[in-house]
Amino acid sequence: MPEVQAHCERMTQALAGATLSKFQLINFAGLKTFDPPADAAVGATLLAVERHAKYLMLRFDNDLTHVVHLMQGGRLRPDPKQSKKPRNGIARWVFDDVPDGGTEAWLLTEAGTERKAGVWAVRGEPREQDPMIGLGPDPTTLDLDAFAAIIGEHSRRLHGVLRTQGIVSGLGRMLANEILFEAGLSPFANASKISVDEMRALYEATLQVVAAATEQERTLDDIGKSVDRPSKMHNHSGDPCPGRGGAGPCGDTVHTVEYRRYTVYYCPTEQTRGKVLADNTTSKFLK
């Protein structure tokens, strides 16, 4: 989510106030809606590019919004060449009256074969409609009481609760790993059973980790690869633990619990009172 936030800010700076002159669908499977038509935004002024969860919202001044989801391999980039058949191309937006330093054409691409990235044209408030309906609130918009109420009502492991987009939106595997580490909480702790102090630590770690990641993303000029994002736990299996906050190395190493689709990273010394977590399944192939 921080990478999408920073990208929305870059796009707003490059495009706010410009007029959409053309919306060009290159791969027609990339448009997920048919009513209203996406080119109903042609002639309208782009007000801003905003974020909700991991969606970008290109908000036009005629009540129309283009909602874009990049998924894993999608990118939305300036497209000075405007070639006829761009590689992996899904859709292109061309603007008039672009602010100084902005780029008039932007191209949505998706690498790989998943074909999940796409565009939804939505009239009215986009957060209350497909594809964003049912998403939980952005945790960074909540106060501690609201955060505690939402997280604490789930009798499930914290790592899973943080990653469930219907509970709080915008946190992926990496942020869940980093947040739980900075909070000093076990990824397997039951969300409904943590103490008031632990909930406060979780809330503060969420704000701090997201803010630091967003600051880092603002230094870049595009959405980078997730492996390039700085982290203390995520993707650091077996490395010396750098320690929570600015404390310095704790002497332990980064441990993992492997699942088929993701890995939980944690520091036993600082998160589980030294206990090494095992997963519940007996076979690696059943996970």
Ligand SMILES: [Zn+2]
């Ligand atoms: Zn540690």
